[in-house]
Amino acid sequence: MGRLSWRLAEVAEVRNETPRVVSITLEVPGWDGHLAGQHVDVRLTAEDGYQAERAYSIASTPDGERVELTVERLEDGEVSPYLAGELRKGDQLELRGPVGGYFVWEPDRGGPLLLVAGGSGVVPLMAMLRRRAAAGSQVPARLLYSSRTLEDVIYREELDRLAGAADGLTVTHVLTRAQPPGWTGYARRIDAVMLEEVGWRPGERPLGYVCGPTRLVEVVAGHLVALGHDPARVRTERFGPTGVP
Amino acid sequence: MGGFVSRGFKRRRPDDAGQAKRLPPGQYAEPGFPVLTAGPTPRVDLADWRLKVEGLVARPREWTWEEVQALPGSGFEGDIHCVTRWSKLGTSFAGVSVDTLLEAVEPRPEASHVIAFCYGGYSTNLPLEDLRGGKAWVVWEHEGEPLPAEHGGPARLLVPHLYLWKSAKWVNGLRLLDHDAPGFWESLGYHNHGDPWREERYWGD
Numbered sequence: 020m021g022r023l024s025w026r027l028a029e030v031a032e033v034r035n036e037t038p039r040v041v042s043i044t045l046e047v048p049g050w051d052g053h054l055a056g057q058h059v060d061v062r063l064t065a066e067d068g069y070q071a072e073r074a075y076s077i078a079s080t081p082d083g084e085r086v087e088l089t090v091e092r093l094e095d096g097e098v099s100p101y102l103a104g105e106l107r108k109g110d111q112l113e114l115r116g117p118v119g120g121y122f123v124w125e126p127d128r129g130g131p132l133l134l135v136a137g138g139s140g141v142v143p144l145m146a147m148l149r150r151r152a153a154a155g156s157q158v159p160a161r162l163l164y165s166s167r168t169l170e171d172v173i174y175r176e177e178l179d180r181l182a183g184a185a186d187g188l189t190v191t192h193v194l195t196r197a198q199p200p201g202w203t204g205y206a207r208r209i210d211a212v213m214l215e216e217v218g219w220r221p222g223e224r225p226l227g228y229v230c231g232p233t234r235l236v237e238v239v240a241g242h243l244v245a246l247g248h249d250p251a252r253v254r255t256e257r258f259g260p261t262g263v264p
Numbered sequence: 265m266g267g268f269v270s271r272g273f274k275r276r277r278p279d280d281a282g283q284a285k286r287l288p289p290g291q292y293a294e295p296g297f298p299v300l301t302a303g304p305t306p307r308v309d310l311a312d313w314r315l316k317v318e319g320l321v322a323r324p325r326e327w328t329w330e331e332v333q334a335l336p337g338s339g340f341e342g343d344i345h346c347v348t349r350w351s352k353l354g355t356s357f358a359g360v361s362v363d364t365l366l367e368a369v370e371p372r373p374e375a376s377h378v379i380a381f382c383y384g385g386y387s388t389n390l391p392l393e394d395l396r397g398g399k400a401w402v403v404w405e406h407e408g409e410p411l412p413a414e415h416g417g418p419a420r421l422l423v424p425h426l427y428l429w430k431s432a433k434w435v436n437g438l439r440l441l442d443h444d445a446p447g448f449w450e451s452l453g454y455h456n457h458g459d460p461w462r463e464e465r466y467w468g469d
Binding site for chain 2: 021022023027062063064065066067069070071072073074096097100101105106110111112113118119120121122233237240241243244250251253254255257258
């Protein structure tokens with residue numbers, strides 16, 4: 020296996036998704052494709068030679084040399100404030116990848132799919148839904164997606180569109196902090212009752228992908244196992260600050 | 265790609281030379297203790313918990329929770345490094361040295377590698393040499409408290425000189441082999457050895 024070498028990508032577009040989240044479309048010469056759910060390492064270099072590296076999930080389905088990342092700005096972060104704040108069209112960015120071979124889904128892995136996201140944890144799951152749509156896959160899929168407020172929902176219009184295609188995808192939003200007038204959806208943190216109402220029954224043997232802040236992932240994965248789902252079919256990816264103070 | 269500069273990027277973290285010396289290439293210091301796991305956190309009842317050391321050994325052994333606690337204690341104080349780029353500096357763990365376990369089972373001379381296997385199905389491979397000579401522990405305390413389940417409790421392997429995916433959480437045992445065989449992440453693109461100072465992150469690094 021050859022080394023994953025650093026590549027110099029060019030920023031083709033920066034798009035605001037929410038007040039704190041941007042999507043960055045990159046042109047990556049020689050990009051060989053990726054699996055939905057994989058990530059890349061990004062490296063920034065300051066003029067004095069100082070470097071900072073972080074990993075970001077790929078949001079896009081394979082499309083030639085185009086790779087899209089979606090990045091949430093963390094105010095006390097070092098790399099995300101640059102990517103979601105400073106970076107603009109025409110800039111260059113060093114990256115290497117794709118990386119990760121477990122938290123991935125391709126249509127031939129089947130389903131049904133239970134995708135559970137908290138905040139920007141939706142990004143690798145969106146790559147899976149985009150892959151599913153691009154492949155014309157009819158694998159039944161349910162996304163349960165928790166955001167603080169409606170304006171924090173990433174990919175809202177595209178998710179509406181994908182769910183409207185009537186090809187076996189349902190999208191259920193959860194708004195934990197504030198809800199718009201007339202909201203009839205879930206307005207609390209994801210719990211076992213919600214997972215039973217929205218998710219598949221254990222006997223249907225769904226493939227579960229859970230991504231979000233540590234606490235959400237711990238709680239959701241724990242509920243799924245307690246509800247009788249096979250732990251070997253629940254894949255998790257966690258991010259964000261520490262789970263234990 | 266020498267000479268490349270990210271337009272407009274500046275260091276945001278304080279320039280701390282002492283800290284920088286302790287950080288392997290590509291790492292940053294993280295005051296917290298992030299959780300990274302591929303699946304749900306297994307819950308293991310202490311009454312059922314076992315630690316096994318088996319394979320190419322003269323006397324395979326299995327310890328209960330009470331038995332392993334009764335072994336001579338040993339701890340680690342220092343730095344740990346996760347392949348996802350964070351390092352936790354100046355932390356501490358307590359448990360038992362892997363040397364103590366190996367003494368009890370007497371590895372056969374042909375034993376060269378180890379697979380650590382875990383509750384929940386995780387596994388990781390290491391050269392036997394990386395587990396001997398005061399370099400590896402099975403730990404159940406972190407900074408004086410019982411190791412939380414999401415960090416590998418009841419007990420995890422601790423091999424702090426390698427990236428943390430080698431420090432298998434929820435460890436159930438060590439199997440000594442006369443050959444190398446990739447574990448979970450080692451089969452999925454991550455480096456077979458995982459030395460942070462040589463930045464052995466992925467296949468081919």
